[in-house]
Amino acid sequence: MRRFSKREVAEFYRRLSASRPIPQTELEFINPFTLLVAVVLSAQATDIGVNRATPALFALADGPGKMLALGEERVAQLVRTIGLYRTKARNIIALSRMLIDEYGGTVPRDREALEKLPGVGRKTANVVLNVAFGEPTIAVDTHIFRVGNRTGLAPGKTPLAVEQGLEAVTPALYKHGAHHWLILHGRYVCKARKPDCPVCAVADLCRYGAKTVIAEMIAARAQAVTAEPLVEPKKRRKKAPTPNLPRKRRRERAGA
Numbered sequence: 001m002r003r004f005s006k007r008e009v010a011e012f013y014r015r016l017s018a019s020r021p022i023p024q025t026e027l028e029f030i031n032p033f034t035l036l037v038a039v040v041l042s043a044q045a046t047d048i049g050v051n052r053a054t055p056a057l058f059a060l061a062d063g064p065g066k067m068l069a070l071g072e073e074r075v076a077q078l079v080r081t082i083g084l085y086r087t088k089a090r091n092i093i094a095l096s097r098m099l100i101d102e103y104g105g106t107v108p109r110d111r112e113a114l115e116k117l118p119g120v121g122r123k124t125a126n127v128v129l130n131v132a133f134g135e136p137t138i139a140v141d142t143h144i145f146r147v148g149n150r151t152g153l154a155p156g157k158t159p160l161a162v163e164q165g166l167e168a169v170t171p172a173l174y175k176h177g178a179h180h181w182l183i184l185h186g187r188y189v190c191k192a193r194k195p196d197c198p199v200c201a202v203a204d205l206c207r208y209g210a211k212t213v214i215a216e217m218i219a220a221r222a223q224a225v226t227a228e229p230l231v232e233p234k235k236r237r238k239k240a241p242t243p244n245l246p247r248k249r250r251r252e253r254a255g256a
């Protein structure tokens with residue numbers, strides 16, 4: 001696979017940034033602590049699913065002290081719609097305790113400290129550093145891993161290799177937003193099963209050898225639409241019975 005030149009990498013990011021001028025996470029949060037919790041909950045789950053559960057949780061607990069007071073069982077009940085919720089609830093309580101005991105109840109702006117928290121790995125630490133503290137980190141999730149490899153921008157066998165590749169090639173100007181641009185591109189355009197190559201802004205730069213052609217893209221979209229559950233047609237409302245009017249009024253209404 002031919003490597004990207006510096007000019008091509010800059011053009012790649014320029015186009016992605018033009019299509020999404022304000023790169024931001026789709027996870028909903030209030031402060032660094034709730035961001036940390038939302039990212040922990042998002043492991044092997046969708047942002048939409050996490051966003052459905054977190055408003056109720058964050059309304060009760062927007063800091064580690066309140067989360068501890070809520071307790072593991074209550075947290076588990078509040079996030080039970082998210083996969084692996086019991087393990088995640090346990091980690092959220094444990095990390096809340098650790099934040100209080102070791103960091104004065106605040107989220108540390110430090111990768112090593114973040115990675116020591118229960119349920120927090122390199123990817124979560126990178127997201128928190130980037131979104132909460134404005135650091136130019138690039139968290140590699142499943143979407144970015146795919147985009148980095150497929151396009152040839154930063155091929156690598158492991159998420160860490162892709163992260164290091166992206167760190168090396170991404171121009172400073174785009175480093176802070178790179179995580180968001182790449183993740184959104186992977187989520188909505190360069191999708192896992194049938195990427196939308198015919199409408200992709202970086203198609204001419206991408207090195208992927210099996211690009212989707214327009215007929216395939218249309219067929220994939222049609223299949224996605226027909227796979228949607230059928231919605232029952234609305235029942236017709238019964239006509240309201242004619243009120244008991246005096247005979248004279250009834251004749252008037254009938255136009256007699």
Ligand code: SF4
Binds near residue numbers: 189207211212
């Ligand atoms: S051309 Fe296709 S494979 Fe390449 S980045 Fe775009 S959507 Fe992904």
